[in-house]
Structure formats: structure tokens, C-alpha cells
Amino acid sequence: xxxxxxxxxxxxxxxxxxxxxxxxxxxxxxxxxxxxxxxxxxxxxxxxxxxxxxxxxxxxxxxxxxxxxxxxxxxxxxxxxxxxxxxxxxxxxxxxxxxxxxxxxxxxxxxxxxxxxxxxxxxxxxxxxxxxxxxxxxxxxxxxxxxxxxxxxxxxxxxxxxxxxxxxxxxxxxxxxxxxxxxxxxxxxxxxxxxxxxxxxxxxxxxxxxxxxxxxxxxxxxxxxxxxxxxxxxxxxxxxxxxxxxxxxxxxxxxxxxxxxxxxxxxxxxxxxxxxxxxxxxxxxxxxxxxxxxxxxxxxxxxxxxxxxxxxxxxxxxxxxxxxxxxxxxxxxxxxxxxxxxxxxxxxxxx
Amino acid sequence: xxxxxxxxxxxxxxxxxxxxxxxxxxxxxxxxxxxxxxxxxxxxxxxxxxxxxxxxxxxxxxxxxxxxxxxxxxxxxxxxxxxxxxxxxxxxxxxxxxxxxxxxxxxxxxxxxxxxxxxxxxxxxxxxxxxxxxxxxxxxxxxxxxxxxxxxxxxxxxxxxxxxxxxxxxxxxxxxxxxxxxxxxxxxxxxxxxxxxxxxxxxxxxxxxxxxxxxxxxxxxxxxxxxxxxxxxxxxxxxxxxxxxxxxxxxxxxxxxxxxxxxxxxxxxxxxxxxxxxxxxxxxxxxxxxxxxxxxxxxxxxxxxxxxxxxxxxxxxxxxxxxxxxxxxxxxxxxxxxxxxxxxxxxxxxxxxxxxxxxxxxxxxxxxxxxxxxxxxxxxxxxxxxxxxxxxxxxxxxxxxxxxxxxxxxxxxxxxxxxxxxxxxxxxxxxxxxxxxxxxxxxxxxxxxxxxxxxxxxxxxxxxxxxxxxxxxxxxxxxxxxxxxxxxxxxxxxxxxxxxxxxxxxxxxxxxxxxxxxxxxxxxxxxxxxxxxxxxxxxxxxxxxxxxxxxxxxxxxxxxxxxxxxxxxxxxxxxxxxxxxxxxxxxxxxxxxxxxxxxxxxxxxxxxxxxx
Ligand SMILES: Cc1ncc(C[n+]2csc(CCOP(=O)(O)OP(=O)(O)O)c2C)c(N)n1
Ligand code: SF4
Ligand SMILES: [Mg+2]
Numbered sequence: 001x002x003x004x005x006x007x008x009x010x011x012x013x014x015x016x017x018x019x020x021x022x023x024x025x026x027x028x029x030x031x032x033x034x035x036x037x038x039x040x041x042x043x044x045x046x047x048x049x050x051x052x053x054x055x056x057x058x059x060x061x062x063x064x065x066x067x068x069x070x071x072x073x074x075x076x077x078x079x080x081x082x083x084x085x086x087x088x089x090x091x092x093x094x095x096x097x098x099x100x101x102x103x104x105x106x107x108x109x110x111x112x113x114x115x116x117x118x119x120x121x122x123x124x125x126x127x128x129x130x131x132x133x134x135x136x137x138x139x140x141x142x143x144x145x146x147x148x149x150x151x152x153x154x155x156x157x158x159x160x161x162x163x164x165x166x167x168x169x170x171x172x173x174x175x176x177x178x179x180x181x182x183x184x185x186x187x188x189x190x191x192x193x194x195x196x197x198x199x200x201x202x203x204x205x206x207x208x209x210x211x212x213x214x215x216x217x218x219x220x221x222x223x224x225x226x227x228x229x230x231x232x233x234x235x236x237x238x239x240x241x242x243x244x245x246x247x248x249x250x251x252x253x254x255x256x257x258x259x260x261x262x263x264x265x266x267x268x269x270x271x272x273x274x275x276x277x278x279x280x281x282x283x284x285x286x287x288x289x290x291x292x293x294x295x296x297x298x299x300x301x302x303x304x305x306x307x308x309x310x311x312x313x314x315x316x317x318x319x320x321x322x323x324x325x326x327x328x329x330x331x332x333x334x335x336x337x338x339x340x341x342x343x344x345x346x347x348x349x350x351x
Numbered sequence: 352x353x354x355x356x357x358x359x360x361x362x363x364x365x366x367x368x369x370x371x372x373x374x375x376x377x378x379x380x381x382x383x384x385x386x387x388x389x390x391x392x393x394x395x396x397x398x399x400x401x402x403x404x405x406x407x408x409x410x411x412x413x414x415x416x417x418x419x420x421x422x423x424x425x426x427x428x429x430x431x432x433x434x435x436x437x438x439x440x441x442x443x444x445x446x447x448x449x450x451x452x453x454x455x456x457x458x459x460x461x462x463x464x465x466x467x468x469x470x471x472x473x474x475x476x477x478x479x480x481x482x483x484x485x486x487x488x489x490x491x492x493x494x495x496x497x498x499x500x501x502x503x504x505x506x507x508x509x510x511x512x513x514x515x516x517x518x519x520x521x522x523x524x525x526x527x528x529x530x531x532x533x534x535x536x537x538x539x540x541x542x543x544x545x546x547x548x549x550x551x552x553x554x555x556x557x558x559x560x561x562x563x564x565x566x567x568x569x570x571x572x573x574x575x576x577x578x579x580x581x582x583x584x585x586x587x588x589x590x591x592x593x594x595x596x597x598x599x600x601x602x603x604x605x606x607x608x609x610x611x612x613x614x615x616x617x618x619x620x621x622x623x624x625x626x627x628x629x630x631x632x633x634x635x636x637x638x639x640x641x642x643x644x645x646x647x648x649x650x651x652x653x654x655x656x657x658x659x660x661x662x663x664x665x666x667x668x669x670x671x672x673x674x675x676x677x678x679x680x681x682x683x684x685x686x687x688x689x690x691x692x693x694x695x696x697x698x699x700x701x702x703x704x705x706x707x708x709x710x711x712x713x714x715x716x717x718x719x720x721x722x723x724x725x726x727x728x729x730x731x732x733x734x735x736x737x738x739x740x741x742x743x744x745x746x747x748x749x750x751x752x753x754x755x756x757x758x759x760x761x762x763x764x765x766x767x768x769x770x771x772x773x774x775x776x777x778x779x780x781x782x783x784x785x786x787x788x789x790x791x792x793x794x795x796x797x798x799x800x801x802x803x804x805x806x807x808x809x810x811x812x813x814x815x816x817x818x819x820x821x822x823x824x825x826x827x828x829x830x831x832x833x834x835x836x837x838x839x840x841x842x843x844x845x846x847x848x849x850x851x852x853x854x855x856x857x858x859x860x861x862x863x864x865x866x867x868x869x870x871x872x873x874x875x876x877x878x879x880x881x882x883x884x885x886x887x888x889x890x891x892x893x894x895x896x897x898x899x900x901x902x903x904x905x906x907x908x909x910x911x912x913x914x915x916x917x918x919x920x921x922x923x924x925x926x927x928x929x930x931x932x933x934x935x936x937x938x939x940x941x942x943x944x945x946x947x948x949x950x951x952x953x954x955x956x957x958x959x960x961x962x963x
């Protein structure tokens with residue numbers, strides 16, 4: 001395998017965002033994934049969201065496990081530190097990284113095998129702890145990298161490329177995240193950029209455990225009839241509960257909406273999430289209702305997408321641990337070492 | 352019957368029921384002797400088998416300062432009816448049995464080659480106290496009182512300890528003194544206190560402190576600047592993380608904001624705890640985990656990743672016996688191999704072997720420095736014997752001029768000035784590359800971290816030569832480690848000898864005692880205490896200088912011996928294993944007997960042997 005760098009020549013007309021970066025500054029080297037793989041679309045959506053939000057690329061740390069999905073951090077945000085860790089263990093590495101420096105934006109990328117099989121435990125516990133992060137699962141229902149075995153999110157009754165019917169119950173990571181206390185839970189589809197990009201932006205603005213389950217078809221092993229994770233199937237069964245118009249505080253609200261069709265959520269940083277409801281009865285602030293809704297619609301074979309739940313006042317791990325504001329990695333012996341005089345007292349107390 | 356006679360040199364063992372409050376009374380007993388200037392070395396024995404909730408506390412009183420386990424019991428304080436028979440059987444002939452004789456026991460439950468001392472503890476207690484909890488707790492203090500009379504322990508030393516413990520809690524202080532005197536008064540009135548075991552004031556303790564290795568290591572990690580602790584409870588390491596938190600609650604709270612200058616996460620398992628440590632280390636915080644063998648087993652994939660990705664991580668392994676439950680509450684040095692070469696692929700890791708709480712403190716702080724300097728996992732290999740027992744050891748020292756060695760970290764200024772950055776580039780010829788913390792510079796210094804598949808500039812590569820290039824640099828880095836780790840300490844024999852002995856870790860006090868005894872018997876051996884892996888050249892020189900080298904270890908397979916043979920290309924025939932691994936701490940008695948036996952066999956010339 002070779003490393004293909006993209007030509008660095010910038011077209012002068014490439015527009016710069018408020019942070020002074022062009023869209024190209026958020027890209028990475030050319031992807032080596034299969035042409036048409038859903039994961040590449042998600043990478044593109046991440047690039048778009050970071051560009052839109054004027055994020056400084058070097059203030060992002062991107063972490064992943066192992067899988068085709070977990071390879072994608074190489075292909076976006078080339079100026080960010082990245083960490084391709086071990087299979088299923090991205091959440092713990094991300095948690096530790098987050099403890100070391102609370103000032104960066106932590107982007108965790110994983111696959112359905114990585115998060116729902118080998119890494120289910122770490123996925124679950126990172127949600128419970130409320131790690132401040134954006135956790136994206138590129139969910140294709142198979143192990144892409146090991147060539148097409150069923151993953152734990154494959155629906156019961158769905159058919160593999162080789163014709164095997166899956167008899168195991170699927171794990172719905174979004175439902176689990178809801179139950180385990182994630183404060184932002186969404187589901188989307190790699191083929192629906194207009195829905196996905198604002199969801200990622202909203203997740204980035206969220207200060208807490210933000211989880212997005214993105215259905216992301218694997219063209220090599222799971223895009224055939226009988227699969228419930230194929231482009232065709234997801235397009236036909238996509239049930240969006242809402243659409244986000246994500247706007248920052250400074251922007252004016254220009255569009256008028258019919259009453260009852262919009263839900264506004266003010267995020268911790270002052271930004272406003274505007275949810276244009278597709279299903280009028282849906283309340284994105286109700287965790288339990290979100291779980292029920294998701295389950296009911298899944299039973300009907302539908303794929304519920306949109307912002308399923310957001311807690312407007314999320315708590316996060318550093319708050320629970322009551323840590324200082326300064327990043328740990330900047331503290332020196334001056335702040336951390338109690339010194340020899342104190343040690344002499346400790347010695348004296350041990351005699 | 353000849354009664355055992357000994358001054359400042361005997362073993363008292365307490366057989367208790369867990370949860371009866373005996374631990375603090377027993378510690379009081381040990382400390383009061385220390386306050387008289389007489390060294391003691393106590394050990395907790397707490398089986399996993401909880402029937403009858405037995406727990407033992409064995410106190411070696413040792414004027415010579417031999418802090419290893421001695422073996423044998425001169426006096427048994429038998430407070431647990433469930434273990435009575437085995438406790439009585441364990442007393443050395445001529446020894447003493449101290450027990451609660453409130454309820455009479457048939458003669459068949461005793462022995463006639465020991466001195467039996469009965470005190471009606473329950474009766475005294477019930478007469479003095481009505482509250483059941485008080486009855487239970489003060490019963491222990493009453494036996495300490497009676498023992499102090501029997502053994503000549505200075506009651507003033509005990510009262511002083513009470514005064515320190517219950518400062519500002521006068522009521523508790525008074526009631527404890529009252530209980531102590533109940534025991535002393537009974538002994539004075541009813542017992543023949545002229546027994547053969549006595550404590551006499553001495554001056555052998557010096558400025559030493561009395562602390563367990565886990566607390567010492569925890570404090571070393573506080574001093575060494577650890578900010579992130581991620582752990583999963585496992586005996587015998589749990590108290591290390593718990594002490595870290597406890598120390599941090601007083602030593603690591605920002606005085607201005609009241610916020611914490613540390614974070615501790617109880618992870619869901621060891622895979623997660625090491626993952627967090629690696630994530631934090633990657634991001635520039637000093638992080639550690641405390642665990643034991645089974646935890647290390649679970650961590651190995653990650654440890655390999657940290658080796659290849661070159662991420663600092665400090666792992667304190669408080670070793671115990673084998674997998675599952677049972678023996679695991681016993682001590683061993685049986686994780687040497689599994690830690691030295693933990694993980695898949697060609698890996699080797701730095702190991703430090705502290706001998707006591709003093710070195711637990713020192714090496715834990717040093718491990719954080721080494722992990723940063725070498726950008727690799729560093730293990731501190733303690734064990735249950737050091738970790739969970741209070742031990743007299745040299746006081747902790749810290750030089751205020753000591754700054755943390757954060758190793759080669761490229762700064763924003765250096766990147767801005769255009770200094771070349773290659774994450775896996777050996778600039779200085781020592782095999783150690785430069786790293787950057789995430790978020791350092793807007794345009795430079797970012798890299799993608801992965802296992803082995805990369806070139807000097809951290810770019811993806813699956814090319815064979817590129818892989819080999821990186822692996823050879825890692826070997827060079829390991830060579831560099833040799834001069835940075837704690838160096839071995841030698842104890843030359845008083846007479847020139849061709850025999851040597853190597854030992855490490857918690858074997859140390861018993862080894863020194865054994866060397867004294869062997870020397871007294873005319874067997875001279877040069878000794879070296881190995882304090883780290885990679886082995887320094889001095890270790891190999893020591894082996895080369897001797898015809899025969901004994902390697903004393905607390906495991907079955909001679910793990911360190913195997914590593915020495917392998918790494919040094921040494922003839923196995925000259926490397927003689929002395930192995931103790933039944934879960935009890937190794938004793939000088941065992942070492943002396945084993946080495947003397949083996950030497951005797953070598954001293955017989957082969958010709959004679961054939962002839963006989
Ligand atoms: C400990 C371990 N076991 C097995 C593997 C092999 N492996 C690599 S990727 C993968 C599955 C990845 O599936 P998923 O997370 O869904 O990613 P995808 O390739 O589908 O995007 C497996 C089993 C591994 N790398 N490590
Ligand atoms: S195998 Fe599947 S998941 Fe992997 S790159 Fe190809 S299409 Fe994507
Ligand atoms: Mg997958």
C-alpha cells in the first residue's frame with residue numbers, strides 16, 4: 001500500500017472560513033477505501049462540519065479502533081493528531097486523552113464491529129462516564145476489513161453476500177447510548193449529507209458524550225438485496241424525525257416556520273440548535289420517549305434518523321471529577337509536587 | 352520441656368477473625384515495639400477461603416533488623432476458634448499459646464510441649480462493657496494489654512500511640528487506655544509473667560519509617576507528577592490506587608479553586624484502564640495503572656501497541672500467585688517473563704524491581720520519568736509481600752531541585768522555528784525520537800499514531816526495510832535504557848570467592864540475612880541485587896566473574912534466570928536456580944538451606960562421586 005499525498009497547490013479562489021482555513025486544510029491524503037464506500041462520505045461530512053464551524057484543525061484529536069471505518073481518520077484532518085489504536089478500544093484511549101487535556105475536541109471514529117462486538121464494553125462505559133467527545137460509528141452491518149462477516153448490528157433475518165441468514169438479534173448502538181446516559185444521540189445515513197453534516201456540527205458543539213450512529217453501506221460486502229444496510233434499503237426505509245438547522249448565536253433567524261414544527265435547543269456554548277420537525281409529535285429532549293420511538297419503528301423495519309435526543313444541560317467527566325481548568329499536560333512539578341518539606345512531615349507521621 | 356527463651360528475637364502470630372477489629376490492635380502491638388527501638392517485621396496472611404473468616408498477622412521481632420519472614424512461631428495468639436487446631440499445631444516446641452479461656456476447652460485441644468497462657472478476655476470484656484461493638488473492639492486491646500505485661504512492652508509507648516491516634520477525641524483515648532489496663536491488671540494479678548520472650552528497649556530502628564509498599568508507591572506517583580490514574584480493582588494492588596486517591600485529596604487540590612489536580616477513573620476492566628493510561632500518555636499527561644498478573648494478561652495487546660507507537664505508560668504490578676482466586680492472595684515473583692515480553696510481536700519492556708517501600712516510592716516516581724524519557728511502558732514490579740505489609744524502611748527523600756524529565760517533546764517554538772520533526776526519527780543517536788503533544792502547532796508537528804506500519808516520519812508504510820529500520824531503532828533505544836534505569840547493587844563477600852548470587856525485589860531482606868548466616872558458616876558469596884531490566888553490563892560482568900551464580904527467585908521456572916541466560920548468552924550450567932514459590936514470602940532459612948545443600952554437592956569432586 002502506498003501513501004498518496006494530495007497536491008498541495010491551493011486554488012486561489014478556495015474560500016477561507018473565519019479561522020482562516022480553506023476546506024482543503026481539513027482534508028487528508030487520498031482515501032484507500034473502496035470507491036463508493038459509505039465511510040468516505042462520512043469523512044467528507046466531517047471535513048465539511050469542521051470547516052463550517054471554523055475549527056482549528058490542530059485543536060482536534062481524532063482517535064479510532066481497527067477496521068475500514070477506523071482507517072478513515074487518516075483521510076481527513078491531516079493537520080490533526082491521530083491515533084489508530086487497537087480493535088474495539090478507541091473509547092478508553094480517547095477517555096485518557098481527554099483527561100490529559102480537556103481543551104481539545106475529541107473525535108472518536110469506530111465501526112460496528114469495533115463498537116458493537118469486541119468493543120461493546122468500552123463503548124458502553126464511555127457513554128456512562130459522559131466523556132466529552134463526538135463518537136461516530138460508521139455502521140455497515142459487516143466487518144469490512146476482514147471481508148464480510150456479519151457484525152453485531154446486522155439485523156436478524158438479513159442476508160449476507162454469500163447467502164447466509166443472520167439469526168442473531170441486532171445491537172442498536174443508538175438505543176444503548178440513550179439508555180447508558182449519552183447526552184446527545186443521533187442516527188443518520190452516509191448517503192444523506194444534508195442531514196449528516198448539521199448533526200456532526202451539533203455534536204461538536206455539544207459538551208458531553210455525543211454519539212452518532214451513521215448507516216454507511218459497504219459496497220464490497222453488504223450492498224446486495226437482502227441486506228438491511230444497503231444504499232437501496234436505507235433510502236427506502238429512512239424515517240427522519242427531524243432535520244437540524246444548526247445555527248450559531250450570532251446568526252439571525254431568517255426563516256419562518258409554522259408553529260409547532262420547530263424545536264430550539266440552546267447549547268452550553270450559547271449556540272442554538274434548531275430542529276425542524278418531520279414528525280410533529282417527536283420531542284428530542286425526552287430520553288425515554290426517544291428509546292420507545294426508536295424501538296417501535298425498528299420493529300416495523302424502519303431506520304429512524306435525525307437527532308434522537310439531546311440534553312441541553314449535559315454533564316461531562318471533567319465536571320464529575322472536579323478537575324482543574326488547566327489541561328493536565330501543561331502542569332509541572334511546581335503545581336504537582338508537594339515538595340520535600342511536606343515529605344518530611346509525612347515521614348514523621350510514619351514513625 | 353525447655354521453654355523458648357529470646358530477647359528481641361522471636362515471632363508472635365495472631366490468629367484472628369476478619370472484621371473483628373483486630374487489625375488495628377495488632378498494628379498497635381507491632382508499633383509499640385518499634386517505639387521501643389526494636390525493629391519488627393509484620394506480615395498479613397489473608398486467605399481467599401473465607402470460611403471462618405480467618406486472617407493472621409505474623410510479627411517478627413528482630414533486634415538485628417532482619418525484616419524477611421523468619422518461619423516458625425514462638426507465640427500464638429489464638430483468637431479464632433475455627434482455626435484453633437492448625438494454629439496450636441504451628442507453635443514451635445517450647446513455644447507459647449495465648450488464648451481466651453472464658454470457655455474451658457478439653458485438654459485434648461492443647462499440647463504439652465508448649466506453655467499455655469489463658470486470659471478470660473470475653474469475661475473481662477463483658478464485665479466492663481455492655482455495647483456489643485465495644486465488647487468486640489476492646490477485647491483486642493485487652494489482649495494487647497496482657498501481652499504487653501507478658502513481653503515487657505512499655506505501656507507508655509502504647510499510650511503515646513493512643514494519644515497520637517485519638518488526638519482531640521479524649522473519650523476514645525480514655526476508653527482505650529482503660530481497656531489496655533484491664534489486660535495489664537489481669538496479667539499482673541493472675542499470670543506468671545516470667546515467660547521466656549521479652550522485648551528490651553533498643554536503638555536499632557533509627558529514623559526509619561513504617562509503611563506498606565502500596566501506599567509508598569502511591570505517594571511516589573503523587574511526587575512524581577502522575578495526574579491520571581486508571582485502574583480496576585484486584586488484590587493485592589487495589590490499595591495502591593486507593594492510597595493515590597487519598598493522598599491526592601490532601602496533596603493535589605488546587606488551593607485557590609478547590610479543584611483537583613488529578614483524575615482517577617475506576618475502569619470497567621484492565622483493557623480499559625491501560626487504554627486510558629495510553630491515551631493520557633499520548634496526550635502528554637503522566638498516567639499510571641496499578642494491577643496484578645491477571646490484569647497484565649488482559650493489557651498485553653495495548654502494552655504492545657504502546658511499545659511500538661512509543662507512548663509512555665507506567666504500570667505498577669503488585670504480583671501475586673497465579674490466575675483465578677485462592678493463591679492470588681499469596682505472594683510471588685512470577686510475572687517477570689509475562690511483563691518483560693508482554694504482547695505480540697517483538698517487544699521488550701523496562702522493569703524496575705523495588706525491594707521495599709522506600710524503593711516503591713522512589714521507583715514509582717522514577718518510572719514516570721523513564722516512561723517519558725524512553726517513550727515506552729515501564730513496569731514497577733512489586734509484590735504482595737512488599738505491597739500489602741507495613742515494613743520498616745529508610746525515609747522517603749525528594750530533592751526539590753528535581754524537575755520532571757518529560758523527555759523529548761518538541762515545543763511550539765521549536766516547530767515554528769522550523770526544526771525538523773520526524774516522529775520516529777532518531778536525531779540524537781540514542782534511538783529516542785521526538786514527539787509532539789496534540790494541539791501544539793497549527794501547521795506542524797501533527798502525526799498519525801499507529802502500531803508498526805510507518806516510516807520515520809510516521810507515514811503509513813508496509814515496506815519490509817522500513818519496518819526493520821524502525822525495529823532496530825527500538826533495540827537501540829532499549830540499549831539506551833540500560834544506563835538510565837536503577838543500577839544493580841553489589842555486596843562483595845568478605846573473602847574472595849568464585850561463587851555469586853543474584854536476587855531482586857522482595858527477596859532482599861531474607862537474602863541479606865541468609866548471606867550473614869552463610870558467611871558465619873564459612874560460605875562466602877558475592878551478591879548482587881538486580882534492580883531493573885534491561886540488565887546493565889555490570890550484571891553480565893558479575894556473572895562472568897563467577898564460576899557459579901545462584902539466582903534466587905520466588906517463582907517455579909526461574910524466570911529471571913532464563914532471561915539472563917537468554918539475553919547474556921550465558922552457559923546455563925553455571926546458573927543455579929534457587930526457587931521458592933509456595934505463596935509464602937521466601938525466608939533466610941530456605942535460602943541458606945538450599946544454597947548450602949547445592950554448594951555441598953558442588954564441593955564433592957566429580958571423581959569421588961563416580962567412585963562412590
Ligand atoms: C484483537 C483483534 N482481533 C481481530 C482483529 C481483526 N479485525 C480487524 S478489523 C475487524 C472488524 C472491523 O469491523 P468494523 O469495526 O465493522 O469495521 P469496518 O471494516 O466494517 O468498517 C476485525 C475483526 C483485530 N485487528 N484485532
Ligand atoms: S470493504 Fe466495505 S467497508 Fe471496507 S472500504 Fe470497502 S466498502 Fe468500505
Ligand atoms: Mg463494519
